[in-house]
């Protein structure tokens with residue numbers, strides 16, 4: 064019998080649909096994929112060159128488990144410059160992607176049975192990571208009228224004595240919504256009053272639109288900073304998903320324990336990728352703006368087009384590269400005799416019959432939604448949405 068805990072973990076639904084679509088494409092099928100969770104841009108040349116230089120200059124050995132000092136310094140400068148946060152390099156732990164950082168955080172914070180508040184819809188991996196660390200994920204219901212953001216009152220409804228931490232993800236995957244400074248202040252007060260840790264996942268902070276602003280909740284006061292673990296990384300901002308570099312900033316005690324855990328599990332993240340991220344943080348930043356502008360154009364086009372399609376609804380995303388599309392009106396309809404029961408079988412029928420990959424909302428805790436990524440060309444967006452519209456027209 065394998066570990067009950069391990070067997071209880073579901074596979075990542077975002078990765079499942081993406082790999083099915085890629086499999087169909089490799090067989091020559093013309094699939095339009097809205098499943099992408101990564102920029103469709105190449106890593107900028109100066110970052111790639113830094114990696115090549117790192118290889119040639121011999122940065123090919125172990126680094127300290129928590130990351131090379133040069134990178135941790137560069138991350139401190141970034142946090143100071145972008146987020147108004149003062150950290151020492153000893154408070155930074157560099158890991159194999161933000162996903163790994165989040166897992167390290169959960170393992171570091173949780174004792175068996177500790178509860179973690181997870182605002183819903185949530186990124187698919189949060190509940191599973193909490194479970195892997197023997198914690199209990201507690202979904203916090205949000206309301207679409209409040210743009211899927213939770214308030215202190217929403218947290219209050221489900222918070223018990225066992226509550227250890229809250230996960231905040233702004234800009235959000237899957238909804239693309241961003242918490243304002245006032246909303247964060249209210250949440251920060253709630254957590255400080257109860258001594259609840261905040262895990263703030265800020266991986267999409269650079270991809271924001273329509274004049275929105277990103278605030279790190281850690282920057283609101285020293286009290287909240289002490290209770291907060293900031294999670295970020297290079298994947299989305301620098302189109303570096305495959306390089307696998309993420310990091311945390313936290314109080315020194317938490318950082319020490321995380322570095323300790325990492326020293327026994329993965330050791331340091333890839334030394335060459337670390338050097339590349341130093342170049343990413345210290346070098347020209349124009350590529351971020353170019354990517355952001357391209358995403359913004361696609362976002363506006365996709366949102367307009369989705370809003371025109373009968374039976375679908377969406378709240379305009381202000382960050383990240385996803386539109387979370389409501390499809391409640393479609394549930395109960397039939398596709399050539401097969402009932403649409405939720406977004407899972409909707410996504411399956413759509414992919415099989417009209418060759419469009421979308422991510423069902425079930426994995427995000429929202430079975431009547433689907434997530435469409437606009438990290439793909441305008442041409443694909445137009446083609447894919449035409450196909451979705453044609454599919455919907457066949458429903459009875």
Ligand SMILES: Cc1ncc(COP(=O)(O)O)c(C=O)c1O
Pocket residue numbers: 100159160161162163186232235236264266296297298304308309
């Ligand atoms: C909300 C969120 N957090 C974290 C991650 C993980 O990023 P990384 O590639 O750095 O592990 C993702 C990736 O999809 C994400 O969407």
